[in-house]
Amino acid sequence: QVSYEELTFAANLIQSRTFLSFEVYLVTTGIYLALSIAMRQLLMAAGRKWLGVQA
Secondary structure, three states: OOHHHHHHHHHHHHHHHHHHHHHHHHHHHHHHOOOOOHHHHHHHHHHHHHOOOOO
């Protein structure tokens, strides 16, 4: 699992080495958003399949 804290730590580390703060945090936000959407879709599909829950 990748947590928000791990992504933020990695972003801070990269930003401190490259001084490209906007680009680093923009990419980090995109990664977090993509992971969140993918996890939501996965859990919704699992809920529909195993629990019969309609979202």
